[in-house]
Structure formats: C-alpha cells, structure tokens
Amino acid sequence: MTETVLRPHAEQAHAAELAALAEHDDRQRPPSWRLSPWAVLNYLLGTTLPDGTVITPKYIGPRRLIEVAIATLATDRALLLLGVPGTAKTWVSEHLAAAISGDSTLLVQGTAGTAEEAIRYGWNYARLIAEGPSEQALVPSPVLRAMREGRLARVEELTRIPADVQDSLITILSEKTLPIPELESEAQARPGFNVIATANNRDKGVNELSSALRRRFNTVVLPLPDTAEAEVEIVTRRVSDLGASLALPADSAGLAEIRRVVTVFRELRAGRTEDGRIAVKSPSGTLSTAEAISVLTGGVALAAHFGDGVLRPHDVAAGILGAVVKDPSADRVVWMEYLETVVRERDGWSDFYRACRELSG
Numbered sequence: 403m404t405e406t407v408l409r410p411h412a413e414q415a416h417a418a419e420l421a422a423l424a425e426h427d428d429r430q431r432p433p434s435w436r437l438s439p440w441a442v443l444n445y446l447l448g449t450t451l452p453d454g455t456v457i458t459p460k461y462i463g464p465r466r467l468i469e470v471a472i473a474t475l476a477t478d479r480a481l482l483l484l485g486v487p488g489t490a491k492t493w494v495s496e497h498l499a500a501a502i503s504g505d506s507t508l509l510v511q512g513t514a515g516t517a518e519e520a521i522r523y524g525w526n527y528a529r530l531i532a533e534g535p536s537e538q539a540l541v542p543s544p545v546l547r548a549m550r551e552g553r554l555a556r557v558e559e560l561t562r563i564p565a566d567v568q569d570s571l572i573t574i575l576s577e578k579t580l581p582i583p584e585l586e587s588e589a590q591a592r593p594g595f596n597v598i599a600t601a602n603n604r605d606k607g608v609n610e611l612s613s614a615l616r617r618r619f620n621t622v623v624l625p626l627p628d629t630a631e632a633e634v635e636i637v638t639r640r641v642s643d644l645g646a647s648l649a650l651p652a653d654s655a656g657l658a659e660i661r662r663v664v665t666v667f668r669e670l671r672a673g674r675t676e677d678g679r680i681a682v683k684s685p686s687g688t689l690s691t692a693e694a695i696s697v698l699t700g701g702v703a704l705a706a707h708f709g710d711g712v713l714r715p716h717d718v719a720a721g722i723l724g725a726v727v728k729d730p731s732a733d734r735v736v737w738m739e740y741l742e743t744v745v746r747e748r749d750g751w752s753d754f755y756r757a758c759r760e761l762s763g
C-alpha cells in the first residue's frame with residue numbers, strides 16, 4: 403500500500419499518471435518499454451492529456467536534455483547524468499526508470515566500499531556450502547536482475563566506486579553479457595536493459611571514469627536552474643509535495659518566503675546580488691535547489707508545530723544559517739557580511755534581517 407510507506411517509489415506515487423499515459427500512448431515503444439519515448443518525455447516534463455488528465459512536471463529545466471537522456475536509453479549506450487549536487491540527477495534517474503521499466507528499485511548505491519558483487523552477483527553462502535554453486539545459490543545484483551528482466555538498472559554516484567569495480571560494468575555494457583564462470587554459464591541481457599548512472603561534478607577526480615567505461619556512456623549534464631522564477635517553481639512544487647507526504651498543513655509555505663530563500667541562495671552562489679550591483683562572497687558549501695527545498699520544508703514544520711501555521715521569516719532563518727554556515731569561521735564571516743551589506747538594506751526584508759541577527763548573535 404503506497405499510503406503506508408514513508409516514501410513511495412516514483413512508480414507507486416505516480417501510478418495513476420503512468421497508467422493514463424500508457425492508455426493514450428499509441429506511439430511505438432522500444433522493446434520492453436512500458437511507454438513510448440514521447441510519453442516518457444511527457445511524464446517527466448508534465449502535460450495535459452486529451453481527456454483532461456494532468457501529468458505533473460517532475461523535472462523543470464531544458465526539454466532537450468531530457469529528450470537526449472530518453473533517446474540514449476533507447477540505444478545501446480548507457481546514460482550518465484552529471485552535475486553539481488542537488489541538480490536532480492537522482493530524481494531524474496528514478497523517474498526515468500519508473501516510466502520506462504515501471505520499476506525504479508534496481509539500484510546500486512555507489513560508495514568507496516562498493517564491491518564487485520554489488521554489480522555482478524554474490525552467493526548465499528549457506529546454500530553454496532551445502533549444495534555447491536548453483537542457480538539457487540546465486541544472489542543476483544540489481545544489474546543482473548535488470549539484464550534478465552529487460553529493465554533499467556540505476557547506479558548512483560558511479561565515480562565514488564573504486565575503478566576496478568567500475569570496470570566490471572564494461573563487459574556488461576559492451577557485450578550485454580555477464581559471464582558466470584562458477585556455473586559455466588552467462589547471463590545475456592534481454593531487450594530493454596540499460597543503465598542510468600549518476601555522478602557528482604565535485605567527486606570528479608576521486609575515481610575518474612576510465613576512458614573505456616566513459617565510451618559506453620552518453621553524458622547529460624544537468625544544470626542549476628537558469629532563472630530565479632524557475633528555481634522558485636521547483637522549490638514551491640517540491641515543498642508542497644513533501645509537506646503533503648509529511649502531513650504538514652497545505653499551503654503554509656508562503657510564496658514570499660520561498661522567493662526570499664531562493665534569492666539568498668542564488669545571490670550567495672553567484673557571488674553578487676540579483677540586480678548585479680553588489681558583489682558578495684560565496685560560502686564553502688553548495689547552496690543547491692535541494693538545500694533550499696529542505697530549508698523551506700523545515701520552516702514549514704516549525705511554523706506548523708510551533709507557530710500559527712504561516713511560514714514567517716524566523717521559521718526559515720535558522721535553516722538558512724545552517725545551510726550557509728558549514729565552516730564555523732569563514733562561512734560566518736561571509737554570512738555576516740551578506741546580512742549587513744545586502745539583507746539589511748533591502749526593502750521589505752527587515753523582519754528577516756532581525757530574525758537572522760537574533761540567531762547570529
């Protein structure tokens with residue numbers, strides 16, 4: 403039951419939209435795809451179907467990028483979503499897998515400790531010892547399951563995986579085959595199998611992709627939102643979705659506060675005010691859209707539980723401070739300077755200035 407879990411998978415949360423899209427979808431579908439590329443695009447970017455069904459936008463950003471991502475998955479090349487933190491790489495990957503395969507759960511979380519078994523297969527040791535190597539003793543990885551089922555496998559944070567483990571993807575991606583020498587057999591991928599990997603720009607260099615592996619991927623770089631309006635739209639949408647799933651009162655996230663948080667983040671990120679007049683310093687951490695979303699969700703919870711339910715400047719001030727000041731000395735200086743030179747002087751921002759001053763001591 404989707405209502406009883408804290409966070410349903412995309413294919414559960416949007417089951418009705420996916421069914422409606424499938425019903426109206428008379429375009430050609432690549433083998434094993436649940437939807438045509440066209441319908442997948444509409445699922446990600448949102449649309450209204452001829453019968454009036456509204457498909458909510460999941461990704462807000464350049465259409466062409468999503469088109470390239472979807473088209474790639476219909477070829478024999480895998481897809482690498484690259485970008486700075488908080489640019490919706492994981493989010494887009496989950497929704498693509500949900501729309502194309504109806505299943506976003508075939509997931510390998512990449513870490514420095516990810517071992518080959520997580521990409522190939524492992525063994526149920528009790529059975530292995532009792533019966534010797536057999537199909538029943540084999541524990542398939544999410545990638546192997548995706549190969550057998552003709553679905554998409556997701557590999558998160560690919561560049562954090564040690565290079566030799568990454569390389570076990572090469573045969574899988576080029577031959578579409580995974581040898582299983584212990585059983586003197588191999589798994590051959592069914593049509594529909596492909597891989598979506600994500601990687602963070604900032605991790606680059608930790609374990610760079612080998613060129614052999616890179617050649618198997620088409621890279622799509624997800625950008626930070628272009629304009630403040632686009633970012634406000636993303637944040638508004640996500641805060642109200644998250645608020646609903648956490649049973650927070652609807653609509654308490656006032657647009658004014660959302661705009662304010664987005665403005666602060668964009669200015670600190672860009673190193674100047676929106677009007678271009680004042681140069682400001684950037685703090686050490688990333689102030690992505692994702693952080694803006696969590697500052698506001700936190701603020702909504704404060705307002706709901708300890709205020710009158712309406713989001714006010716002092717509900718977001720602490721969250722902003724926490725997001726901006728990651729390094730207690732350098733970032734604090736950056737923040738105080740921003741407060742005094744920008745926030746203090748701005749029309750209509752005096753409540754916010756006071757709330758921040760109180761916290762900053």
Ligand SMILES: Nc1ncnc2c1ncn2[C@@H]1O[C@H](COP(=O)(O)OP(=O)(O)OP(=O)(O)O)[C@@H](O)[C@H]1O
Pocket residue numbers: 460461462463485486487488489490491492493494600601602627636640691692695
């Ligand atoms: N352009 C966008 N459209 C829709 N949602 C967005 C956009 N940018 C960011 N978000 C939201 O930001 C949140 C974080 O995104 P996500 O976790 O996918 O980021 P990420 O790129 O994987 O970051 P990381 O590199 O830290 O893993 C999600 O809730 C997502 O909805």
Ligand SMILES: [Mg+2]
Pocket residue numbers: 491492493600
């Ligand atoms: Mg991610």
